[in-house]
Amino acid sequence: MLRIITQQADVRAELQRICDRTHDEQVLHKEATVREVLQAVKRQGDKAVLHYTAEFDKQTLKAEELRVTGSELDAAYQQVSKELLGAIRLACRQIEAFHRQRVPKSWVHFGDDEVVLGKRYTPVDRAGLYVPGGRAAYPSTVLMNAIPAHVAAVPHVVMVTPPGPGGAINPAVLVAAQEAGVQEIYRIGGAQAIAALAYGTETIPKVDVITGPGNIYVTLAKKLVYGTVGIDSLAGPSEVLVIADETANPVHVAADLLAQAEHDPMAAAILLTTDAALAKNVQLALERQLVDHPRRIDTEKAIAHYGLIVLVESLEAAAELSNEFAPEHLELEIKDPWALLPQIRHAGAIFLGYSTPEAVGDYLAGPNHTLPTSGAARYASALGVETFLKHSSIIQYSQTALQNVASAIDVLATAEGLPSHADSVRRRIQQED
Ligand SMILES: NC(=O)c1ccc[n+]([C@@H]2O[C@H](COP(=O)([O-])OP(=O)(O)OC[C@H]3O[C@@H](n4cnc5c(N)ncnc54)[C@H](O)[C@@H]3O)[C@@H](O)[C@H]2O)c1
Ligand SMILES: N[C@H](CO)Cc1c[nH]c[nH+]1
Ligand SMILES: [Zn+2]
CATH class of the missing domain: 3.40.50.1980 (Nitrogenase molybdenum iron protein domain)
Structure with a gap:
């Protein structure tokens, strides 16, 4: 009631x-389990991934079976109805159209004061997408993660999702992954999947950012690996x-x-x-x-x-x-x-x-x-194209521009007790070696 x-x-x-x-x-006891899983995968790689897949997903797999094969991917198209494929493609178009709006753009400003400033956006090299699969199959989550990664032009996109009976992955999930351009899929889930993406194993590549929602184990694992890798948000x-x-x-x-x-x-x-x-x-x-x-x-x-x-x-x-x-x-x-x-x-x-x-x-x-939960919406937002991008600041000063700010830098560096900072500017102004 x-x-x-x-x-x-x-x-x-x-x-x-x-x-x-x-x-x-x-949830403290769950966090203890997650810490143990992370440590084991970090130290033992595939061996630990396979161990926890047997324990938590009840699937006994070999390392060479972790990656979904090309023939499974092809077969998936035969297993989904025309209506489902049509709905996946409609969702793809609408999600892509939304995410292509206001993609952050690099910019450079050439100032009158001979100072050039800007921001340059670049995608991460490798993204790892977590698609939940414990209690339900989530082809929609594949699209919500893979399409922004694609729009951000991430060169290498890897997806993980828990194995079902016999190690099988839901065919709609596999079709959605192909429609959205995922390159590699591994049948692992839970904290062991997050650990594998964060640290890398013999079979699973280490990534730079992990995105995607999941249950309490997945969310705790993402929180704990943050820093080793980037994450989208705590989408629990x-x-x-x-x-x-x-x-x-x-x-x-x-x-x-x-x-x-x-x-x-x-x-x-x-x-x-x-x-x-x-x-x-x-x-x-x-x-x-x-x-x-x-x-x-x-x-x-x-x-x-x-x-x-x-x-x-x-x-x-x-x-x-x-x-x-x-x-x-x-x-x-x-x-x-x-x-x-x-x-x-x-x-x-x-x-x-x-x-x-x-x-x-x-x-x-x-x-x-893919949205923040448990109060995280106070400081975090939906997954987006920017989740897969970072930006580098661009700064160029002419000799004249440097002269204009040299004394202010000198004062600030002296106040901070960092003489080499001041010196690195002074030497340029005085044209010393
Ligand atoms: N916030 C969002 O944006 C968003 C979007 C979609 C789904 N969700 C959430 O994603 C979650 C999906 O959960 P799910 O369970 O169906 O799939 P899941 O893939 O997140 O979790 C399944 C995994 O949990 C691990 N696990 C299960 N029991 C365990 C145990 N006792 N000890 C250690 N590990 C264990 C297993 O390894 C399994 O692979 C739901 O909570 C749903 O609400 C959130
Ligand atoms: N409501 C979920 C986010 O909390 C997303 C989802 C996927 N499929 C159905 N629902
Ligand atoms: Zn829902």
Whole structure:
């Protein structure tokens, strides 16, 4: 049963508990497991990857079987329906069109003061894409990761995804990877896959940046390898926060809450509403929709632990609570969503109005569905082309320009107690050796 609580009670504490669910004390033992996996893969390479694949994915593989072969890739096209291929291609076009807008461009400015300044964008050499596969297959996530990498012109794109029975990978995932230009695919998942991409093994190449969402093990592993490699963001167990008024349809709101809860027992689904009748009706609708839900057990777990309906006094109060939670997905199911939008400061993606279920963003609206969770939307954003780019600053001074700033640099370097800094400028001005 989805609990209903009122604003005055311990709403803030409850929302904080749900937000913190991937970094609270209860996950410490999972972090210990992840640390062990990272260390083992770093030291033992493929041997450890194969060991943990057997332990956690229940698949016994040999090192030479880790890479998906050309014949498997070809066969995948025969295993997907025409409709599915058509939908993948539509999603590809829309995601690419969105990501090609406002790609950061290199620039150089030649100033009148004989100073040249600029920024030069270059892609990483190697990207590693994590595509989840424990509880569901995610061809959409392949596209959301691979297309921005392609638009950023990353020369080498590697993908990992957990093996299913017999080591098989879902054919739709393999088709999506080919449509989006992935070059190498390895059948590994979880923390061992993140470790392999971060440190490299005999079989799996080390990459420069790891992107993609995943469950708690994947997210903790990404957090721990950050620094050895770059990451996109902490895109962990899914979450949705819906702000709804009395005009919202309770059946639709319940369906949207379940659409995120069904991802993972650690997913979060929250409704903030000004209307007590809506709260009750969403609760009832959700119960009904859960009755013959194919993923009922996990979905009920998510709803029981991380599901919540909060009755709020006003939409402004709802916006403030939402900002504190910083949800991955925020739906505004209210009469005038554009009027509330200026009050929203932190959210991975915002869905406006009754006809915009979060699922359109998951699949094909165009914006990326790999989004920060557990409060990370306070400081991080959706995966994008820029995730695969970095920029170098460009600086050139003429002799005259250097003379103009020499004394200021001298003063600053002296204040910092760094005489060679001052000297490196002074020698040029004085034309000494
Ligand atoms: N935030 C986002 O942008 C976003 C997008 C899509 C999906 N998601 C999330 O991705 C996740 C997908 O999760 P999933 O489980 O289906 O697939 P997954 O690929 O993320 O995780 C499966 C892996 O977890 C590892 N694992 C499972 N149990 C373990 C244990 N007890 N100890 C150590 N390792 C273990 C296994 O190695 C397995 O390969 C969900 O949480 C979903 O909500 C998030
Ligand atoms: N809602 C997920 C992000 O939290 C993305 C997704 C992929 N497929 C379905 N949903
Ligand atoms: Zn989803």
